[in-house]
Amino acid sequence: MLAKRFVVALVSSLLAATVALAAGGGGGGGGGGGGGGGGGGGGGGGGGGGGGGGGGGGGGGGGGGGEASTTIDPDYASAVAEIKAQHYDAAIKLLEGYAARAPKDAYAENWLGFAYRKSGHLDQAFAHYDKALTIDPKHRGAHEYLGEAYLLAGNVAKAEEHLQVLDRLCWLPCTEYTMLKKAVVSYKATGTFDTNAK
Numbered sequence: 001m002l003a004k005r006f007v008v009a010l011v012s013s014l015l016a017a018t019v020a021l022a023a024g025g026g027g028g029g030g031g032g033g034g035g036g037g038g039g040g041g042g043g044g045g046g047g048g049g050g051g052g053g054g055g056g057g058g059g060g061g062g063g064g065g066g067e068a069s070t071t072i073d074p075d076y077a078s079a080v081a082e083i084k085a086q087h088y089d090a091a092i093k094l095l096e097g098y099a100a101r102a103p104k105d106a107y108a109e110n111w112l113g114f115a116y117r118k119s120g121h122l123d124q125a126f127a128h129y130d131k132a133l134t135i136d137p138k139h140r141g142a143h144e145y146l147g148e149a150y151l152l153a154g155n156v157a158k159a160e161e162h163l164q165v166l167d168r169l170c171w172l173p174c175t176e177y178t179m180l181k182k183a184v185v186s187y188k189a190t191g192t193f194d195t196n197a198k
Contacts, residue, residue, distance in 0.1 A: 073098050076108065083111060088119040106136035110145060117149050118195075125149050140169055144176035151187045152195070159184055 079094035092115045099108045113128035126149060132142040147162035163184055166177040183193040 073102070076102075079111065079115075083115055083118075086118070088115040091115045092119070104135055106132040106139045106142065109135065110139060110142045113142070113149070114145055117145065117152070122149060122153060138169055140166060140174060140176040143169070144180045147180045148183050148193070148195070151183055151193060156184065156188060159187075 075094045075098040079091045079098065082088070082091035082094065092112065095108055095112045095115065099105065099112060102108060109128045109132035113125045113132060116122075116128060117125035126146070129142050129146040129149060132139050133146070136142070143162045143166050147159040147166075150156070150158040150162070159180070163177070163180050166174070166180060170177045186193040
């Protein structure tokens with residue numbers, strides 16, 4: 001499940017980055033990471049993804065001026081690989097550098113949130129999830145991962161708010177909604193949820 005969500009999130013984000021770069025005329029490397037899943041893989045992966053990330057709205061920005069390029073930023077691609085390998089500190093370093101060059105990439109911010117959450121830094125995770133949703137309020141992966149972060153912080157009400165948003169965003173059942181719903185139900189029943197499902 002983790003590997004599949006990362007592959008789906010990576011393919012979705014690379015396609016989004018290509019379209020964004022071609023339409024916007026930005027040069028340099030573009031990118032974008034899905035959430036979740038998740039994210040993919042919250043995760044999460046990105047997995048949901050990330051995370052895992054999962055799919056979601058929003059595209060990746062490009063680098064400097066010049067003609068449009070469909071080249072994917074190597075730091076971004078390497079960061080996603082590091083997340084898949086659970087090397088979160090290495091991924092954070094790469095993503096921070098990439099995000100500085102592509103400040104409008106919601107996928108990158110979502111991956112940063114995921115990596116910080118997985119490395120135990122919830123405050124930084126919240127900040128990057130919020131930034132991802134500021135860039136793209138309909139980013140499904142970010143809503144999933146932010147909901148899961150709220151569960152880790154013990155705030156079920158806020159997690160359910162993001163579940164409701166996903167319910168509105170997903171015309172049909174989507175992975176991000178399904179994963180967050182499963183996490184909320186588990187947390188309410190047992191006080192925990194499977195954080196390794198991302």
